[in-house]
Amino acid sequence: MTNSTAKVMHTEGEEIKYTICQQNGCFTGCLLACHVKDGELLAIDVGDSINADMPREDVGETAVREGMVQHRPCARGRMWRKTLYHPNRALHPMKNIGQKGEPVWEQISWEEALDTIAQKIVETRDTYGPYSISGGMFFLDFAAWAGFGHSTWGCASTAGHTLADTVVVGVDLPMPFGHSPTPPRGTEPPDLLNAKLIIAVGWNPAVSYTADNLVLALAKERGIPIIIVDSRYTSSVQAYADQWIPIRPGTDIALLLAIAYVLFKEDLIDHAFVDQFVEPEGLSGWRSYVLGETDGVKKSPEWAESICAIPAETIRGLARLYGQHHGYSDGNACFFKLHFAPARIVGGENVGRAGIYLQALTGNIGIPGGHYGGGECTVPFYMPVPMVDWQRTPPSHPDPMSMPLYDARGWVDAVLFRDKLDSGEMNEEEYRHRIGSASNWPLPNIRMAFNQVGTDIGTHDNQRMWEALKKLDFVVKAVYHTDRPETAYADIVLPLADPFFEASGDAMGGGGFFYPGFMSVSAYGNYFILSQKVIEPPGEAKPLAWINAQIARRLGILDEYNPRLADVLDDTKAWDERHIELQREAYEQWRMHYAGWAQASGVEPVEAPSFEEFWDCPIFRAPLKREPTYGFKEQIQEGVPFNTNSGRIEFHSTFLTDPDMADKEYVFPLTGAPSGICFGGSKPAVIPPQAEYTEAWDSPLGEMASEYPLRLITPHSFFRQNTAQDNNLWIEDEARHALWISVADAKERGIRDGDLIRIVNPQGEGIMPAYVTSRIGAGTTCMVYGAWYRAGRGQKRTEAMPDGIDLWGSANNFTSSRMYPWVKGNLHCASLVQVEKISGGER
């Protein structure tokens, strides 16, 4: 049974087509084998291209190290059928003849929809200038050829860990593809097996970036001690941790400072590493700060325990164990990883930096089994993947992705405060400050928005965003489902084909066909997958690439923007066939160069199949016959300087000592490349040049917590990728979306599991059931992120929620859009709330 080679059949007369599950924010590309008969998708199976019918895949450590194992999809990859075949799929273009927020829909033709959109684009651009139309990342793909467009990216670039990576070790994490001066050097999963100790803070690979899971299970079974510090007893804690250390959410900085205190006090420093790679003055200053010599406060375990709720004895024990692992000097590597969430808070820049400092102090950066201490970088390119040559004419307008107007989705404020600028109530400097726009950037005047799904509800303080959408002259939304909440705020809704199942290679911008594994953090970079069109889209739904091309044709720029598809726009069959031709051409080009590329990256090439063979099961995978990668190997082992002023790891950033941070943009000293981070929050600067403990305005120990005593954390879900699949028809049978509340907090409020509760804070109000559990400590609540805002008709409207309170549990109704004081933007994934039991009644 284990050696079967024939593909398993679901139904007589079926065929198997392959696609990939690689949603935005996950990127761990998993191969899906789709059983199709008579145009219907009958079942999705795990891609059986390797180790078929070997459930345990006990194929030996070599195979794991070389990445010759399956990339098995999680639940998200297996539930697609009930998202694709959904009664609420958008089937036709529609126009809103009612109000935004209270729409009345009328079905229209594609012709009318596209003509109207093209006309609105021209009108808006000609009246208000090239910076008047806001768009999703991939939607305005054609904008540069039509003389408008700007970057709408930026949110993650202002998270605390990004600042930390940039100023401490000279890497701009969210800009690994072309913008960052340092090549991406993430950890490939097998490197975990080189660690002697694993300490993770806020890391839940069971849910996010799942390629590490198999290796973590093996690491644990091999006896590598694994300690996970997390506010929740997560599934990762359950399966992988030897020990769980719960922490009060938002207080990780206290723990990290206290670990450093013990390392300094008991001289558990890897001096050989520190002497060579850490800038000494900054280190000395920070040491003084930690020891209390500069501010009189010793950052001792006893100081920290009342903040982070981890007993001092435990902090001391953890620091001592950690301090016995000096990977650089003694080969006992500690993989210490402070993942994204702890730094996606107010004050996250301190948390992110301190994580890196600790790995520097213990000599665990740039060595096998170590880690640089931060969130993660993407793993390196094993080799180039096939790329279609679109033969586009270079556009006259700058590439929108490189043209920022504001940071961190500042478009909401750009829209809401524009009246004040126009009336003179706010001057340009104030306006720019408010929206996070440097004075040498073009001034936006947003009048029209053009988005695909997800752009909106993934953003903080939903309600302000709905207000901004209502204010715009014209809003276009392209959606898969009509029950997506943002649909209600559109003037025109376009039905989208699913990019992975219903289009010929349309995902991630309409240009990509071959999806590499290396796009993810913690992934294997040794394979790529071609996504085949599996089924026809429902109704009149169309792929994004087709919509873009149709608008481009109406704007008269099709031949420059998309010449290779220009003649197949009106014929679906020809469109699909052309895509396969282009894919074949790209693949064959790649195949000619593959062996050379592989050798250049130090990997023995394997025989690359012909396109026909590849098409039969379109995954190319080659064994990684080399050591797994990890960050900063070049700096530590090959003498390459860090991309900082000193060429070393900087505990103290001279860039941040400037008292006037207005309009400052970080430029990497050694290369002169600009970073994605645009400062300019304030004068004087309030961001300390080194990681320090500060009490944030939304601290669970601060004033605000007297009214809103419960810290709300909003982690990712097992069953949604960001906001995708929230309406899956199976999911309510397998999972409950409920607010996690601790036993003590529940008892205090008379709440029992399953009771309906009201959640309220200054941003929002909502009703959902309670999940009462001992898996979190008192003062902690958790609303898993990604649920759609659903307000019932006739529901209570409040000042904070003018469109009605939330009845489903959409986390971003409760997160704040308040910007960090030091940077143009924010990325808060936490908040403070109050919770009460609702007596009787239904949602």
Added chain:
Amino acid sequence: MTQHETTQHEVTQHETTQHAFFFDESRCIDCRACSFACRDWHDIKPGPVKFLRRFTWEEGAFPEVTMHTLFAPCYHCEKPACLKVCPNGAIWKEGRFGTVLVDEEKCQGCRNCWDACPYGAPQFASDVANGDSSVAKMSKCTMCSDRLKQGHMPTCVNACPSRALDFGPIEEMKSRYGDLQALRGMPDPAITKPAITFKPLAPKRQVVPYDAERARQLFGQRGDKLTPLYTDNAAVTDIEPGTVGKDRLDLKSPDSERALAATRSDEW
């Protein structure tokens, strides 16, 4: 081919090798890729029918809490209690892999099988029972008979991203993984001889010292500016029944509503 198309007569030419599942609780993250793979392959409609049920429950008080998970398809017992009590001869044990199957044509929905099965494996699309014309017939896990006959593994075991599942002849499973046939809270395997073996959750250990009582105190306190959330740790440790929803393994819920509640994840 599904169980509904299989007749009791076509499978008697082979010698029976009882096949069994293996579930490694120490690796399971309750991601439910197995459940969705099962729903997808068997085209299970939204609703209470679950060929493969997943249970998750917690034990202990914060922070000394433990989560348990259970993989619960039909365990295709060697001595199936359901088979013996079916008055219509609708349940039968297939002769090649030892799969316990049901003939929906013969099933009258009397639910004797549900009463008899200690694991709650028989499934019904509604709570409408005996005597009604819209009576729900029994359906259940087929061990993916259709896949087995083609020489392939059941879909759930192939689906597991954590590689926590395996499947094969029961003696092979036992020799590879040991003969533990019940996890904590499960019925005595001697009753029906289920075709499953288990590896239990790996116990937590203190790699570094940790005083849970002290931690509970610290979580209650909130610094100088704020009043404590509680001063007596009993607020955390005294847990009245019903406060925590999933505090035990509930293999046999009396109705579909509660069965669904007992088998839902809270990680959505």
